[in-house]
Amino acid sequence: MASSEYPASTHTPRYLTGDAAGIREFLDKFDVFLFDCDGVLWSGDHLFPGTNETLDLLRSKGKQVVFVTNNSTKSRADYVKKLEGLGIPSSAEEVFSSSYSASIYISRILTLPPNKRKVFIIGETGIEQELRAENIPFLGGTDPAYQRLITPDDYKRIAAGDESLLDPEVGVVLVGLDFHINYLKLALAYHYIRRGAVFLATNIDSTLPNAGTLFPGAGSMSAPLSMMLGGQMPVSLGKPNQAMMEAIEGRFRFDRARACMVGDRANTDIRFGIEGRLGGTLGVLTGVSSREEFVEGEVRPAAFVDRLADLLGCE
Amino acid sequence: MASSEYPASTHTPRYLTGDAAGIREFLDKFDVFLFDCDGVLWSGDHLFPGTNETLDLLRSKGKQVVFVTNNSTKSRADYVKKLEGLGIPSSAEEVFSSSYSASIYISRILTLPPNKRKVFIIGETGIEQELRAENIPFLGGTDPAYQRLITPDDYKRIAAGDESLLDPEVGVVLVGLDFHINYLKLALAYHYIRRGAVFLATNIDSTLPNAGTLFPGAGSMSAPLSMMLGGQMPVSLGKPNQAMMEAIEGRFRFDRARACMVGDRANTDIRFGIEGRLGGTLGVLTGVSSREEFVEGEVRPAAFVDRLADLLGCE
Numbered sequence: 367m368a369s370s371e372y373p374a375s376t377h378t379p380r381y382l383t384g385d386a387a388g389i390r391e392f393l394d395k396f397d398v399f400l401f402d403c404d405g406v407l408w409s410g411d412h413l414f415p416g417t418n419e420t421l422d423l424l425r426s427k428g429k430q431v432v433f434v435t436n437n438s439t440k441s442r443a444d445y446v447k448k449l450e451g452l453g454i455p456s457s458a459e460e461v462f463s464s465s466y467s468a469s470i471y472i473s474r475i476l477t478l479p480p481n482k483r484k485v486f487i488i489g490e491t492g493i494e495q496e497l498r499a500e501n502i503p504f505l506g507g508t509d510p511a512y513q514r515l516i517t518p519d520d521y522k523r524i525a526a527g528d529e530s531l532l533d534p535e536v537g538v539v540l541v542g543l544d545f546h547i548n549y550l551k552l553a554l555a556y557h558y559i560r561r562g563a564v565f566l567a568t569n570i571d572s573t574l575p576n577a578g579t580l581f582p583g584a585g586s587m588s589a590p591l592s593m594m595l596g597g598q599m600p601v602s603l604g605k606p607n608q609a610m611m612e613a614i615e616g617r618f619r620f621d622r623a624r625a626c627m628v629g630d631r632a633n634t635d636i637r638f639g640i641e642g643r644l645g646g647t648l649g650v651l652t653g654v655s656s657r658e659e660f661v662e663g664e665v666r667p668a669a670f671v672d673r674l675a676d677l678l679g680c681e
Numbered sequence: 682m683a684s685s686e687y688p689a690s691t692h693t694p695r696y697l698t699g700d701a702a703g704i705r706e707f708l709d710k711f712d713v714f715l716f717d718c719d720g721v722l723w724s725g726d727h728l729f730p731g732t733n734e735t736l737d738l739l740r741s742k743g744k745q746v747v748f749v750t751n752n753s754t755k756s757r758a759d760y761v762k763k764l765e766g767l768g769i770p771s772s773a774e775e776v777f778s779s780s781y782s783a784s785i786y787i788s789r790i791l792t793l794p795p796n797k798r799k800v801f802i803i804g805e806t807g808i809e810q811e812l813r814a815e816n817i818p819f820l821g822g823t824d825p826a827y828q829r830l831i832t833p834d835d836y837k838r839i840a841a842g843d844e845s846l847l848d849p850e851v852g853v854v855l856v857g858l859d860f861h862i863n864y865l866k867l868a869l870a871y872h873y874i875r876r877g878a879v880f881l882a883t884n885i886d887s888t889l890p891n892a893g894t895l896f897p898g899a900g901s902m903s904a905p906l907s908m909m910l911g912g913q914m915p916v917s918l919g920k921p922n923q924a925m926m927e928a929i930e931g932r933f934r935f936d937r938a939r940a941c942m943v944g945d946r947a948n949t950d951i952r953f954g955i956e957g958r959l960g961g962t963l964g965v966l967t968g969v970s971s972r973e974e975f976v977e978g979e980v981r982p983a984a985f986v987d988r989l990a991d992l993l994g995c996e
Contacts, residue, residue, distance in 0.1 A: 581868050
């Protein structure tokens with residue numbers, strides 16, 4: 367949904383496909399391009415034709431390219447492998463994932479007391495790797511000790527605040543996509559938050575696109591906790607939350623007026639760029655949003671193309 | 682929370698503890714007493730003193746006693762065992778559980794096409810037993826085949842609508858408390874609902890009281906699905922939903938004006954009785970709600986006592 371705090375778009379986005387002069391003019395406005403990935407550069411395991419040539423074009427013009435992903439199951443290093451597996455040369459410095467965003471937020475923005483620095487994770491290895499890189503201690507996550515059923519003894523120990531089950535040094539609960547989600551982890555996360563831990567999420571996407579359809583997303587992992595907590599939502603460190611934009615800006619130190627967000631979803635990617643007051647936004651029609659959504663919707667990009675590779679038409 | 686459709690209570694509930702004449706007058710108004718259990722008859726594994734004597738008193742006066750529970754993990758037969766384990770003589774006919782309520786709703790109220798009669802269960806054995814008693818075919822639930830991680834192959838098969846994973850005869854998804862909740866079950870339930878299955882829940886309690894604290898309740902199991910479905914809530918067959926009252930009435934054929942709901946929670950038990958237009962409601966202070974909530978809250982019982990056994994003071 368569109369942000370209720372932001373006025374609806376009223377302009378007509380510029381359609382750049384086939385407009386060589388328009389593309390040149392558009393590209394010249396920006397030094398940095400932030401790319402949503404799935405639906406823009408590829409779909410699933412299928413790289414769109416011309417993706418690499420387009421990235422090469424931008425790089426040859428001296429543009430900084432950043433791959434921005436809400437995927438929390440992968441670390442930046444994992445993501446570079448994925449990019450390279452699809453044939454896209456890249457470096458970890460160009461990747462900005464929600465697991466990295468969350469780790470930076472915890473280490474550099476949250477001010478946790480020294481005895482409350484541990485993070486209880488609902489999520490996969492991507493989060494663990496990024497927390498480790500920031501020297502943040504953690505528990506939960508992929509630890510096999512948590513891959514089990516809750517027992518009658520667990521109820522009593524949790525109720526009693528048994529420190530062998532509820533580590534008193536946990537000051538943060540971080541929830542990302544977890545293929546190993548279970549009742550015990552949800553119960554522990556709930557009790558950590560009740561005992562004062564900060565409630566964070568790598569992102570709150572309700573669904574995860576895969577194989578051409580949808581599966582439970584990271585937001586579906588935090589939904590039970592929000593319900594148990596009477597509606598309390600986690601602070602999300604992924605798109606379209608501006609905490610992620612701030613983290614990207616902190617990392618790349620770019621001029622927002624000279625940056626452009628490229629994405630296929632009006633309500634997440636384009637909104638992320640507009641609310642981040644970037645100089646521009648570019649929609650592509652190879653993913654979720656339709657031409658109608660871009661042209662008549664509440665959240666409209668500054669410009670759009672049928673497909674990313676249409677930018678090659680500037681030459 | 683109180684129902685937004687129902688006017689807030691404004692009367693002053695009658696306090697019956699120590700008021701022998703008041704208790705006699707109150708009891709005489711009713712032929713049927715619907716009891717919430719935990720917090721009223723017992724707490725956890727601790728039977729409140731005088732519970733049995735009070736039930737005996739009511740029975741000796743010819744009152745029908747019904748135990749009404751949102752606990753979906755147990756069948757009526759299981760629940761009788763629990764009652765007897767606590768020393769309360771009872772029969773399956775006196776027990777009305779949300780798993781039974783859901784089964785009756787599916788078999789007698791939902792009109793499913795003949796080729797859409799199967800139920801996909803997120804939940805425990807109580808649901809399975811009650812569905813079996815109504816001759817309703819089911820899958821999921823406690824079947825060990827679903828106690829596994831999702832695989833890359835599953836994504837493709839689900840996307841393709843592979844009938845060995847997505848049974849085309851499933852017409853209902855029924856969600857109760859499931860200690861074996863996992864990603865695969867959530868993904869399958871979501872896809873069944875997307876393909877047209879009716880979305881039901883035994884109840885939508887966000888939390889489950891246990892060992893003196895709270896754990897994830899059945900509502901926390903359906904919350905991820907509601908989020909994925911853009912906010913669609915399941916039809917709940919438990920308190921305070923009136924579908925449960927209708928099922929109880931269908932089973933016992935009582936006169937609502939001569940029935941009284943007894944409970945410890947204003948916003949679920951007492952509300953359930955008021956919205957069901959029962960002749961009366963009785964609050965007890967041995968559970969969740971406080972005297973202030975009963976006397977000054979938005980949802981107030983007709984009368985209240987400190988503890989159920991105070992009703993023995995009529996003699």
